[in-house]
Structures are given as structure tokens and as C-alpha cells.
Amino acid sequence: MLDAAPVEETLLEVNNIEVIYNHVILVLKGVSLTVPKGGITALLGGNGAGKTTTLKAISQLLHSERGEVTKGSIAYRGNSVAGLNPADLVKRGVIQVMEGRHCFEHLTIEENLLTGSYTRRDRGQIAADLDKVYKYFPRLKERRKSQAGYTSGGEQQMCAIGRALMSKPETILLDEPSMGLAPQLVEEIFGIVKDLNEKEGVSFLLAEQNTNVALRFAHYGYILESGRVVMDGPAADLRENPDVKEFYLGMSEEGRKSYRDVRSYRRRKRWLS
């Protein structure tokens, strides 16, 4: 699990993109990354670093929020995604699970899952896939008749991932699955993500603030800071990197430091990157 995935074909290639919201606010200032087939790629960084924006730029959900990619390119399987709409990408196998779950509150869990199959034409297969989702998320099967709005945060996160699975995706863009969940649940959900990756061959691009968990499950990681990639490497290397340890994992070799030291460190690091 800790080893880097064997080098395979590249699914997704993001090349030096810039994103501007509302024609004025520059959010991404040149982000490049690649997602290999069959891998779990983590996109790390704090609040406002640009993780969500990067995912939305890929899934084309940016337009509905008045954002646009002004420079650079995004290609999936070698084809540019510019000018496509989210439905086109879902049909090509790329689907985003948004931050904060976004289940359809007044629909039942089962109806939520079925909306995931909206773009599919192979009707006969859908029931079988529903069973498969229930196999990975047995809890959803128990709650299938409940309105999603009344289920717990963990169940909603499972519902959101299950809903994405119903589209038969090749790549899932998973945004902050750990948000607001108890540590035990976070482990459970990441465990399922890993299962899906290994058994179903689904590739993941995972945006996470919880660096610790993300680096344990991912194969490769990118660290974003105010709209730029400041560091990247195999997850195992990143976990051993002293800067990552200090700034993102909260560990340091010299024990606790005063706030003043931390501040100067941050400044130094910014300077270096």
C-alpha cells in the first residue's frame, strides 16, 4: 500500500493551469499534475490553497461558479476537456464527489445512488451495479429507504461516493472526504477507497487537508500552497520529508516549538518555494 503504483499510462494531465473567478480573482497560478491509471493521487494543502478549484477545473464544474481556466490545459486520455460540460466528462469516466457531500436531501439513499446512473445507457446493468455499491457500503443498504438529509455525515459521504460509483467511473475526483467525520469513520471511508482502487481499478485524485491519512493511503502526492504546487513526490517520500513532517503532519525532531519559531520557518519555506 505504501509503494508507488507501477508506472502506467497517464489518465489525466493538468498542465500549468491558471484559474480566475469573476474575471478578477486569480486562484490558481500555474498548477500541473498527472494522475496515472490505477493510482491514488493526493492533492494536499491548507484552506484556500486551490485544491477544490483544481478539481472543479478538471470536472468542468467551474463554469457554474463563474470561474474559468485562463491559461494552461487539461487533458483526459490525451483529449482536451476544454469546452466540455460536466455530463460529457461523466460519460468519459471522470466524476467529482464534491466537498461537503452534497447528497440530494429529499431523495432516499437509493434514489440518490440511482441519480448517479443518469448518463448511462446500459439499463440492464444498473441493478447489478447498485448491488455492488451496497456490497462496498453495507450501511447504505440498511438506510436505502431513508431520506438522505436524515442520515449521518458518514452515511452521506458514503452515499456521495456510492452515487459517483453508479456512473461506472474510471477516475473519481474526491474532494475532502474526511471533512467533519470522526477519525474512525475517516479510516473506514479511506479503507473503502483503497478497496475500490485495488479491486475495481478506479483511479482517484484526492483533495485532502488531512495530510496524515491521505499520505498513508495515496501513492503519490502534490502539495499546493496559495495556488501553486510547491512540492510533489511519491507518498512515502513526502511522509519522510522534514518540511512536510513539520508543516503538515505536526511533527518535529526538536519537540515543541514556540510560535515565533514556527512563523520564521514558514517565512523561510515560502521563500524557498
Place this chain on the structure above:
Amino acid sequence: MTADFYYGIEVVLNGLMAGVLYALVALGFVLIFKASGIFNYAQGVMALFSALTLVGIMNGQIPFAHLINSIFGTHIHHFGWHVPAVLAILLTAGVMVLLAWCVQRFIFRHLVNQEPIILFMATIGLAYFMEGFGDLMWNSEIKKLDVGIPQGGSFWIEDMTSGLGGDAFYGFFIDQLDIVAAIVAIILVIILVAFSQYTKQGRAMRAVADDHQAALSVGISLNFIWVLVWSLAGFVALVAGIMWGAKSGVQFSLSLIALKALPVLMLGGFTSIPGAIVGGLIVGVGEKLFEFLIGAPFLGGATENWFAYMLALVFLVFRPQGLFGEKIIERV
């Protein structure tokens, strides 16, 4: 006492029938509001427009005849044929779908992510545009709409019930048209509910109503769903237009009934299809009964004009989400 009592029942029955028609208009509001958060002020005008179109097609009127005549100096007005009612209704439904597409393509597509008040203003603009457009297309004189719905009192009900309340009571008077309207409304509601609950597009419609972004993320096309919803609302408007038009002629005041739908919605809740129906019935019965019991004897009558709004006001104060409004799900 007895005669009065039976008159009271007749008032209630007539109120129910009037309520059905209110409910039909309110239904169109609910459909659009639920799926897109747009409060469609033009719903009443859509009913008028659809009725105008239906009459025009049935009578073989040439659209824009007046305009054509004044430009080319011709004197055309009718094609000289008559279209059977069923075919004309189908054609009008087609026109309403086309209208839905145009509304989405030329107005609301450009207003994605705008404030609700801006969308509301857009529908006011749309209402007045359609009113003028309808006049231009089909002329503005009052027209008679007859699609073959029986009209007048239903004598069998009168015969059956006459004498119930003594000699002074001649039996319940219920317009046959109202009975047809009630049956049609019930069928329409069953179809709409079945569509939204048990079909893929209906599910997508409810998904869009819940969360636009999430719907987009699973590959549902908002544009398509909105065209679908406006088409359904246009279809409901057509049914309402046929019923009201048959009852009181196709004329401008038809678009004003939309205003009565407002208190109906406040009672029933803006997001509930059953709410629109029940709200419509309550307003219909309430205003007739109030007029009969209190308005006419004590307040000098004509209370039907304002009773519904007062009732809505009371509801706003004590139960703002309406009787059946969607509960706002809040997790603690």
C-alpha cells in the same frame, strides 16, 4: 335551518370546484419554483397564451394576421379551416414546449447564478412580453373557447337532491364543466406525481430541485431539466387555460387568476404538489363559505376578492412554510 344547511353544502361544493381551478394554476408555479427556485410570475399569462393559441388554432386563425396586413396591405385573417379540438390541443402543447425552450435558451440560460429577485424580475418581463405577443399573434378580442366540454348545470344531481331541504330547495346546482375540471385536475396530478416519483427524468428533476451543483456533478443537464420543467408548467397552464377559458371566455382577465394562486401557494407551501391542490381547495371553499356565512349578511358582500389574501397573511404569520411546504432538514 335545513334549507340553509343544504345551501351551505352547495356553497362548499361550488367552492371545491373553484378551488380546483386555483389549484391548477398554483401547480404550474410549484413545478417551476421547486426545480429552479424561480417564482414564475408569468404562469397566469402562460395560461392565457395557451388558451389564445388553442382558440386560434381551432378556428384556423392566421397568426400575426394584423401585423402582416398592415405591412403588406393584405386582408387575410383566417385559413378557412377548423382544426378538431384534440389535434389543436396537441399542437398547442407543442407550442408550449417550444415556448419553454425559448424561455430557457434566451432568458434563463443567461441568468444562471443570479439572485432570486433578478430571476423574478425576468419573469415579470416575460409575463408582459407574452401578453403583448399573444395579442399580436392572435388579436385581442374576447374569444369563445369550446373544446366540447359539457356546460351548464348537471340536472341529474339537481333531480337527485331536490327536495332534500324541504320545498324551498331545488337541489344542488353544480356546473358540469366544474365536474370535468375536477376530474381532469385529479388525473393531471396523478400523472405529475407518478412522473416525478417513478421515472428517471422525474428523479433528476427532484435532484435538481435539491442541489443544482450536485446534479451537475453527476451529469444531469440543468438546461434540459429546466426546459422539461417549463414544458410541464406550460402543459399545466394549457389545462388551466382550457378550463378557465371554457368557463368565462378567453380574455385578458384570465392572466389575473394567477394572482389568486399566490395565497393558494402560501397556504399549501411553494414546494408541494399536494399542497397546491389542498391550498387551492381551501381557498376555493373558504372564500365561498366566508361570503355565504359572514360576508354577504354582515360585511356587505364582495369578500371573495380579499378573503384569500387575508387567509394567506394569517398563514404567513403562524406557519410560514405553508401546510405542506418542504420541511427544511436540519441535522443537529
